[in-house]
Amino acid sequence: MTIKSSTNNDPSRISHTRIVVRSAIVSRLGVLTLMVIWRSMLSPYDTSASINPSCLSSTTTDHEEELVLFPRIAAAIENGIVWDSVYFVRIAQCGYEYEQTFAFLPLLPLCISLLSRTVLLPLTPLVGHRAVLALSGYLLNNISFVFAALFLYRLSVIILKDSEASLRASILFCFNPASIFYSSIYSESLYALLSIGGIYFLMSGANLLALLSLAFSGLSRSNGVLNAGYIGFQTIHRAYDAVFLQKSAYLAIKVLITGILRCLFVFVPFVGFQTYGYYSFCDGNNPDKLRPWCKARIPLVYNFIQSHYWGVGFLKYFQLKQLPNFLLASPILSIAVCSIIHYVKLQPEVFFSLGFQVAPKSYGVDKNNTHTSTVIQESEEDQTLKRRKHSTKEEEGPTPTVLSKKDEKLGKFSIIIIPFILHLGFMVATAFFVMHVQVATRFLSASPPVYWFGAYVLASHGKGWGYLIWGYCVAYILIGSLLFSNFYPFT
Numbered sequence: 001m002t003i004k005s006s007t008n009n010d011p012s013r014i015s016h017t018r019i020v021v022r023s024a025i026v027s028r029l030g031v032l033t034l035m036v037i038w039r040s041m042l043s044p045y046d047t048s049a050s051i052n053p054s055c056l057s058s059t060t061t062d063h064e065e066e067l068v069l070f071p072r073i074a075a076a077i078e079n080g081i082v083w084d085s086v087y088f089v090r091i092a093q094c095g096y097e098y099e100q101t102f103a104f105l106p107l108l109p110l111c112i113s114l115l116s117r118t119v120l121l122p123l124t125p126l127v128g129h130r131a132v133l134a135l136s137g138y139l140l141n142n143i144s145f146v147f148a149a150l151f152l153y154r155l156s157v158i159i160l161k162d163s164e165a166s167l168r169a170s171i172l173f174c175f176n177p178a179s180i181f182y183s184s185i186y187s188e189s190l191y192a193l194l195s196i197g198g199i200y201f202l203m204s205g206a207n208l209l210a211l212l213s214l215a216f217s218g219l220s221r222s223n224g225v226l227n228a229g230y231i232g233f234q235t236i237h238r239a240y241d242a243v244f245l246q247k248s249a250y251l252a253i254k255v256l257i258t259g260i261l262r263c264l265f266v267f268v269p270f271v272g273f274q275t276y277g278y279y280s281f282c283d284g285n286n287p288d289k290l291r292p293w294c295k296a297r298i299p300l301v302y303n304f305i306q307s308h309y310w311g312v313g314f315l316k317y318f319q320l321k322q323l324p325n326f327l328l329a330s331p332i333l334s335i336a337v338c339s340i341i342h343y344v345k346l347q348p349e350v351f352f353s354l355g356f357q358v359a360p361k362s363y364g365v366d367k368n369n370t371h372t373s374t375v376i377q378e379s380e381e382d383q384t385l386k387r388r389k390h391s392t393k394e395e396e397g398p399t400p401t402v403l404s405k406k407d408e409k410l411g412k413f414s415i416i417i418i419p420f421i422l423h424l425g426f427m428v429a430t431a432f433f434v435m436h437v438q439v440a441t442r443f444l445s446a447s448p449p450v451y452w453f454g455a456y457v458l459a460s461h462g463k464g465w466g467y468l469i470w471g472y473c474v475a476y477i478l479i480g481s482l483l484f485s486n487f488y489p490f491t
Contacts, residue, residue, distance in 0.1 A: 087101055103306060196446065
């Protein structure tokens with residue numbers, strides 16, 4: 001999956017990069033401003049945000065009443081700690097005290113704690129420790145979002161081979177319907193940065209950075225372990241080429257072993273955290289007091305918490321009273337399903353063969369052999385397709401150096417997009433059948449194909465669909481910032 005780019009200094013891409021960064025910053029400032037406005041205009045539904053009991057493991061001097069210079073500012077900041085933000089800030093302050101807190105992975109709390117004890121430490125006498133923790137979370141997540149948007153643009157250029165479409169997709173991400181969570185103390189921004197950035201590094205051949213980023217994505221959100229699939233997809237194709245093109249069984253075995261070790265490395269942080277949970281609560285010296293999950297064949301505290309405390313499970317959410325939540329999630333689920341169908345229909349024979357089947361359409365040339373002047377990068381997978389085509393003596397197609405008008409309209413298909421679609425399909429099924437379905441809005445918001453398909457619709461389906469997509473994004477930003485910041489249910 002390595003992409004060899006020779007166009008990093010393209011003036012249009014430099015301009016697009018600036019637009020993406022500027023859009024990301026403007027969108028974050030806009031969301032934060034809306035949060036402040038709605039918070040000042042309305043009374044919160046739940047006023048428990050300011051409650052902050054002492055840490056269970058603290059000494060008597062650790063949590064004495066703090067004397068701060070600006071108590072009103074401190075109170076205003078702390079009142080913004082709502083919903084899951086309460087858990088993240090509490091973990092950053094006190095560690096993992098209770099069983100249910102293990103549903104929240106440690107990377108974000110660790111980063112918040114580190115930032116509050118270093119860069120933002122001078123603010124503690126002014127607003128207090130908890131407010132500084134909150135500020136650390138806001139700063140960390142909003143900066144992470146800007147870099148996530150930048151990596152999405154760079155990744156999109158590689159996949160779509162179209163800088164204009166990549167720009168549209170990145171701007172859609174900047175104003176995505178789950179924006180409120182990317183500017184709050186949630187793990188969405190950090191996960192998006194690590195997952196999208198990790199895949200970009202993987203595509204660019206920076207394997208060490210890719211491994212570290214993808215591994216840490218699994219320490220940010222549990223679904224980060226699925227990113228090992230991108231490495232697995234790359235591995236099976238390289239092993240296939242080693243056997244059938246290079247005729248080297250030794251090389252194939254080497255590729256497979258290396259790929260398996262890399263995939264396992266991505267799992268290590270998440271598994272390590274589950275191991276920490278096991279040794280924290282499963283005391284073998286008192287078997288009668290063990291929690292139920294400790295006795296399971298695979299004792300995962302995360303799965304137990306999701307099921308026991310929040311009722312997460314297959315079809316458990318299929319209740320008539322949950323119909324409003326299904327309606328709330330229906331826009332993002334519809335877009336995700338449409339994006340899957342769109343890319344599968346472009347080259348079904350290639351998709352269902354996981355890229356091992358060579359098809360002439362995948363070369364990006366129409367029947368009339370008419371071209372535009374849009375230069376694209378040629379990936380190793382595109383080169384592999386040509387080699388496989390030679391080896392099977394199929395009909396030869398022109399070299400894919402440009403996009404045809406037809407393919408520019410349809411959306412370029414490359415085997416590189418297959419793992420993205422498989423990943424998205426698995427997450428859509430999980431969100432619809434297993435999770436609290438309303439969470440789908442933010443659960444799927446870090447998936448690049450959603451924005452690639454949105455960019456395609458904006459360019460090829462007229463203003464009507466464009467207004468609909470942008471209306472959906474703007475409406476959820478406004479409603480989300482209103483409800484979430486005032487402790488009302490949203491997603």
